[in-house]
Amino acid sequence: MTTIAPARPRSGARPLSLSVAAQLRTFLALISRDLAVLFQQPLSFIVRTSMQPALFSFVFAYVFPRIGFGIGGAARAGSSLSFGNVLLPGLMANTLMFQGIQAVALPLVQEFSFSKEIEDRVMAPVPVWAVALAKIVSGAIQGAIASVIVIPAVWIATARAISPDWHHPALLVSMIVIGAFVGASLGLMMGTIVNPRSINLLFALLVLPLTLLGCVYYPWSALHTLRWLQIAVLFNPVVYMSEGLRAALAPQFGHMSLWAVYGLLCAGFIVMTIIGVRFFYRRVIS
Amino acid sequence: MTVAEPVVAPVSDDEIAEAGIVCRDLTKIYSGVPPAGSWSGGGRPAGPPGGARPQRVPGEPVRAVDRLNLVVRRGELFGLLGPNGAGKSTTIGMLTTRVIPTSGQAFVDGVDVVKYPPLARTRLAAVTQTNTLDRSLTVFDNLYFHGRYFGLSRGESRRRAHELIERFGLQDKSRAMVDTLSGGLAQRVQIARALLHRPAVLFLDEPTAGLDPQARLALWDLCRELNAAGQTILLTTHYMEEADALCERIAIIDHGRLLALDTPAGLKASVGAQRIVTVTLERPESGAARERIERIAGVNRVEAEGRVLRVYADVVQGLTLEIVNALVAAGEELRDLSVAEPTLEAVYLKLTGREYRG
Numbered sequence: 210m211t212t213i214a215p216a217r218p219r220s221g222a223r224p225l226s227l228s229v230a231a232q233l234r235t236f237l238a239l240i241s242r243d244l245a246v247l248f249q250q251p252l253s254f255i256v257r258t259s260m261q262p263a264l265f266s267f268v269f270a271y272v273f274p275r276i277g278f279g280i281g282g283a284a285r286a287g288s289s290l291s292f293g294n295v296l297l298p299g300l301m302a303n304t305l306m307f308q309g310i311q312a313v314a315l316p317l318v319q320e321f322s323f324s325k326e327i328e329d330r331v332m333a334p335v336p337v338w339a340v341a342l343a344k345i346v347s348g349a350i351q352g353a354i355a356s357v358i359v360i361p362a363v364w365i366a367t368a369r370a371i372s373p374d375w376h377h378p379a380l381l382v383s384m385i386v387i388g389a390f391v392g393a394s395l396g397l398m399m400g401t402i403v404n405p406r407s408i409n410l411l412f413a414l415l416v417l418p419l420t421l422l423g424c425v426y427y428p429w430s431a432l433h434t435l436r437w438l439q440i441a442v443l444f445n446p447v448v449y450m451s452e453g454l455r456a457a458l459a460p461q462f463g464h465m466s467l468w469a470v471y472g473l474l475c476a477g478f479i480v481m482t483i484i485g486v487r488f489f490y491r492r493v494i495s
Numbered sequence: 496m497t498v499a500e501p502v503v504a505p506v507s508d509d510e511i512a513e514a515g516i517v518c519r520d521l522t523k524i525y526s527g528v529p530p531a532g533s534w535s536g537g538g539r540p541a542g543p544p545g546g547a548r549p550q551r552v553p554g555e556p557v558r559a560v561d562r563l564n565l566v567v568r569r570g571e572l573f574g575l576l577g578p579n580g581a582g583k584s585t586t587i588g589m590l591t592t593r594v595i596p597t598s599g600q601a602f603v604d605g606v607d608v609v610k611y612p613p614l615a616r617t618r619l620a621a622v623t624q625t626n627t628l629d630r631s632l633t634v635f636d637n638l639y640f641h642g643r644y645f646g647l648s649r650g651e652s653r654r655r656a657h658e659l660i661e662r663f664g665l666q667d668k669s670r671a672m673v674d675t676l677s678g679g680l681a682q683r684v685q686i687a688r689a690l691l692h693r694p695a696v697l698f699l700d701e702p703t704a705g706l707d708p709q710a711r712l713a714l715w716d717l718c719r720e721l722n723a724a725g726q727t728i729l730l731t732t733h734y735m736e737e738a739d740a741l742c743e744r745i746a747i748i749d750h751g752r753l754l755a756l757d758t759p760a761g762l763k764a765s766v767g768a769q770r771i772v773t774v775t776l777e778r779p780e781s782g783a784a785r786e787r788i789e790r791i792a793g794v795n796r797v798e799a800e801g802r803v804l805r806v807y808a809d810v811v812q813g814l815t816l817e818i819v820n821a822l823v824a825a826g827e828e829l830r831d832l833s834v835a836e837p838t839l840e841a842v843y844l845k846l847t848g849r850e851y852r853g
Binding site: 235324 | 525588591592593594595606611612613614616617620621623625627628629630631632636637640641643644645646688
């Protein structure tokens, strides 16, 4: 019976708050739960994240040049100006965004609506915003891993026809990290705002435009002939992820100012996190 | 309301520290339409059933809980009884840090739940009628990660999870994914998970709703066992017989207000509800026995029907013995005697002046 006996009233004054260390332990435990779920089925995760970029780069950077379709200009496969090199950073950026939706938004929509699985985590002894932030951190970790998986996937799918520039490791790592956090905060915002019934609209109205108008398949500078579009896409966070990663992996194509990239990604992260946390709070506290 | 609100003495700080739960003038007013289920863990079907919510004009603020005063002692198995929409779930929501009170105070294990929600969450645990188990994890991992959220080390959390799995007879299901569990088993796992961090107060919000009779009885046994081991439990239910069977004291609430608070027996006695003693004799009664019984203090009315006498009486000590003595004195031979206790339904009817809308 000792195992189920409740905490007895303790004598003397008890502290009226939890220590920061205790709350940090809870925060890390919340993240470790998400990662444990992720690594239960690592193969499924790899297939899920690599299929889309692998097939895309296979068709556009391997098949097209061989059947005479000239996407990506006249550059030959294998040259540093090949389409595969434009594509790689873009597909990584797209993965960072998409993982935010897949690792954060979709589970949240489900956990808030019919399954209410979020309950046990919301009742963990930390402020509610910390539960939302833990979701962002675990989503970002997942996104970062997924974007790295894209590199070998594209390399294999294009028959090794890419030649990434590895000379800017700090820029590359920082872009992956910031991009992963931006993607996860976007996921938190969407997962808390979107009504479960309109989840399908999320893909049509958000994921597709973000991808296709996210400078994933072309550098932003190439849009200069469509000035209105070049300006319109600046509202798309994926543009800055693509440009930043392109600056790291394929600087030969030119890219927008890194100040703009870092600045706007950080601003976007902060804004989307604040909105996401607020909506998260409103979902669980009335 | 036909009955005056119970007078509640003010609660001192010492009493707050000593009590399991204290509500002081706890009030929640929803402006506009209250969310379905009142708190997100409630899991009630969306939209209030017809007439179940307090009468309200759309857009008018709704007093879901209205100046509720309550003290639940440590070690008590306390019942909150009321129909759907009475304010039970909102009350539990406020006590478990999920609904912010409009005014008033609430304390669990001496901790102000409004001021210190994370700290309060270490002292309480809530189990809802819906299965909120983490479907991505096994039964064991549901318990294990719960321990980790509450700051237990890996080893300690694993040990506690094993203990509780054994204690709750879940060994066979330890590695099962939770979506394979039956409703009754899922509820057991939820309670095991809730107890993992040794909460001072366990909140069970309509824990038997939707369970089959067997699973319901098993859960009743579990509640009694936990309570016998010292666990303070606050249980909400809209089943009269559940409150009657389990709870040491019951608060009846409706329209967010406390209507009555007492032991089940006290509640029944307080409203003067009648006890019906049915006596079967060997041969039809002559009239002498009936006269003698009618003279017993507390007896209101006697109906005779052939060999059967029905005695309507107030709840008084030693009533059956006096009836038997009266029968013997009248020279009657007794074949059978049964006593029907007053029900909580009668109490409820008396308090609210209307049928119980469970």
